[in-house]
Amino acid sequence: MISFFLCLLLLVAGFFFYSRITEKVFGPDDRETPALSMTDGSDYVPMGTPRIFLIQLLNIAGLGPIFGALAGACWGPSVFLWITFGTLLGGGVHDYMIGMMSMRHKGASVSELTGSYLGTAMKQIMRVFSVVLLVLVGVTFSTGPANLLAMLTPHVLNSRFWLAVVLIYYFIATFVPIDKVIGKIYPFFGICLIVMALGVGGAILFKGYHIPEITLSNLHPAGTPIWPTMFISVACGAISGFHATQSPLMARCLTNEADGRKVFYGAMVAEGVIALIWAAxxxxxxxxxxxxxxxxxxxxxxxxxxxCFQLLGPVGAVIAMIGVIACPISSADTAYRSARLTLADWFKLDQKPVKNRLLLTIPLLAVGSVLTQFDVQIVWRYFSWSNQTLAMIALWTVSVYLYRKKRFYWITVLPATFMSAVSCTYILMAKxxxxxxxxxxYPIGILFAAACFGTFYYTSVLGKGSHAGASACETEYAAAKSD
Known part of the structure; x- marks a missing residue:
């Protein structure tokens, strides 16, 4: 139990100290944000910081820090270390940097940011990769809440019924202005999420359950190796590429760059706490x-x-389950919304007109509806790998950005190298x-990570690469005084 409390303390302390280091590296200032300079009443909508924090938390949380943490706990309490240090050194830095870069680039999606700093070819790859990942998130987080809702309601309201209701809600939330549905109901969902985490964590502590101490031994009953499988299984509770698709949503709503640390890094730490509680x-x-x-x-x-039922009783279980249901729903609706905006950036479609939003929303939800008929566990496995691969690419994008701005790029280069090894090794050995x-x-994964690092160092630090692929985007953003 001591290990659990130490990790919890590290997460809280990390927000107050390491997040400030991260903020100093980026260097926020008092320039006008896209929320104020590009207000459109649909996606660029100024909102208050507390509300944006709750939206960001619910956007990134989903079932990831719950399902992923439970899966990761099968390796034993060693997962506490990955949740803690992954959140502070990887996830928090990743979410903050992408969110702030998006603010500096007119609220651009992660695929457009990638193109600006890694070239046109990578932009095209990331466009496809991001949309596929976001649809997979929408599919994964459709069946999960539908099944949970079916458990809480009469048998006549089965999972198929709730799946239809959830998909209808996703259509509405993806289509309407962000402050009309998401901005209004997320504060309530946020309260449920907080109550759920405190309830489960408190019950474990006060009812005498034993939380084992950290050991580096592999305690997985099936003998599944810790490296790299645990680092893929626990994604949203430590570092997640999905978050890179969500931070730009809130980058379009923040009215002050100085609030970025509280929103982007703070929400990641809150998610890490949730994952730590569920793993324990x-x-x-x-x-x-x-x-x-x-x-x-x-x-x-x-x-x-x-x-939830055994720890909190019937009433507490319902409250906790609402929080668990709110997590995936609040991630999937913004996943589809992010997919719409990514496609809009791709095809240069102004999203203020209603017809343009419908043109992208209807096909996205149609594809997602079809994919819900497949085994969600298979979908989740592919999501987990693609999720961490996207995080790897996002971190390399930020690394190039920081180098060009003459900032301390090692803060993202090290986690980028680590995630490169994780992603490559996993896809080589996974089912x-x-x-x-x-x-x-194992050796191929290490060599791949070394090659990624070498490519970055050779093309950026030594200046041997060509920046032609990024020149057009950089010229565009320079006109807006992006940095």
Whole structure:
């Protein structure tokens, strides 16, 4: 239990100290933000910082820090370390830098930012990659809440009924101005999420459950290696490329650059706390990794329901379940919204006219509806890998940006190199990948990370690469005094 509290303390302290270092590296100032200079009543809408923080938290949270943390807890309390240091050194830096870069570039999506600093070819790759990832998020976070809602309602209101309701809501939230639905209901969902986290965490502590101390031993009952699988399984609770698609949404609503640290880095730390609580709850409630893995065999939704009901009773369980339901719904609706805006940036479609929003919203939701008919576990596995790969690319994008601005680029180069090794190694050895043995996958993953670092150093630091691919975008943004 001491390990748990130390990690919790580190997360809180990290926000007050390391986030300020991150902020100093970027260097926010008092320039006019896109929310004020480009207000359109749809996506560029000025809002208050507390509201934006809650929206950002719910955007990035989803079932990731809950389902992912429970899956990660199957390796034992070593997952506490990844959640803590991944959040502070990786996720918080990643979310803050992308959010602030987007503010400096007219609220641009992550794919457009990538094109500005990694070239046209990478921009095209990231455009496709981002849209696919966002649709996968929408699909994954459609069936999950539908199943949970079916558990709380009469049998006649089954998961198919709730899936239809959820998809209708996604259409509305994706289409209407951001302050009309998302901006109004998220504060309530935020309260539910906070109550859920405090309730589950408090019950584990005060009801005498044992939270084991951290050990670096692999405690996974199936013997699945920690590297790199645990680092893929726990994505949204540590570092997540999905967040790079969400931060630009709030970059279009912030009215002051100085609030970026509270919103972007702060929301990531809050998500890390949620993941830490659920990881601890998983190993404590089921008395070890064996019981947890067995329980997960019945589905992650059933594990969440059982933990909430047993720890908090019927009333507390309903409150906690609402929080758990709000998480994925509030991520999927903004996932589809981000996909719409990414496509809008791609095809230069002004999103103020209603017809232009419909032109992109209807096809996106149609594709998402079809994909919900597939096994969500298979979809989740591909999402997990693509999610961390996007984080890797986003971190390299920020690294080039920081170097060109003569800032301390090592703050993103190191996590970018680490995530490069994670992403490559996983796809080489995973079931949905090439299924190569660890003796081959491990060294290739390390070599790939070294190659990524070498490419960055050679093309940026040594100045041997061509910046032609980024020149057009940089010229455009220079006109707006992006930095």
């Amino acid at each position: 709850a998983g190993v404590a409630f089921y008395d070890g990794t064996g019981g947890l893995l067995t329980a997960l065999g019945n589905g992650q939704s059933s594990v969440v329901y059982e933990i 949905e990948g090439l299924q190569i043995s660890t003796t081959i996958a």
